[in-house]
Amino acid sequence: MPDAPQPSLARFITFEGGEGVGKSTQVKRLIASLNRESVQAVRTREPGGTPKAEAIRSLILQGHSESWGAGAEAVLFAAARLDHVNNLITPSLASGKWVICDRFHDSTRAYQGLTGGVDDKLIRALEELALNGRKPDLTIVLDMDPHAAFERVAQRAIEDGMPGSVDRFEKEDLDWHRRLREAFLAIAASNPDRCVVIPAAQAEDALEQEIWDLIVRRFPEVIGHAA
Secondary structure: OOOOOOOOOOOEEEEEOOOOOOHHHHHHHHHHHHHHOOOOEEEEEOOOOOHHHHHHHHHHHOOOOHHHOHHHHHHHHHHHHHHHHHHHHHHHHHOOOEEEEEOOHHHHHHHHHHHOOOOHHHHHHHHHHHHOOOOOOEEEEEEOOHHHHHHHHHHHHHHOOOOOOOOOOOOOOHHHHHHHHHHHHHHHHHOOOOEEEEEOOOOHHHHHHHHHHHHHHHOOHHHHOOO
16 A cells, blocks of 8 residues: 655745835745755745736836725735735645745735725635635744834835835835734734744844744754755
8 A cells, every 4th residue: 555645844934014124034034044954945925926916016016006995905916816826826835845925915904904994804805715725834923113114114225226215005104004013913913823923123133043943943844854
């Protein structure tokens, strides 16, 4: 009798949090750490990750959809997510690759739902459609006071040679970003098995180490089964 197939060790990890908390940097660093352990990992983002989803990202972040309202934006995010899940996330996991994603469905719930006022029934319906049964194994919520995060965003724009340049969501006022922070914390509190909140106002190296320690504790197969 043939041996039963072994379950895939691939894992789906998402990073969430407000603007300027360092998600993109830590996604890159986690990918590098996984590679050092001979773990294949795919880096992606939302909205985006596939050509169709990237086109929707450009539309939203440039502000072209702002006048349509938060509900319409939630639908656009769901359309991008469905394509992302079906054409990148699910195939990558099926091939044994980890997927590390900069934002996922929690961002729609936080931005358009809890902060933007979109009815929870619509948010839930869009999640059911777009996720197609796929949810993260772990969500890391990077938490920081919005005022400090604003300073990071401004410094990043200067370093990129584009002072004063902000996207559709970065331009919102401080009170809006405070509410966004509370939205992410509320999501984490409602999903304690999946979400872990980590303070982001620390040195990048220290934050990277805290995230890696979490990964090793949560998924010991990173070390035990890496080839």
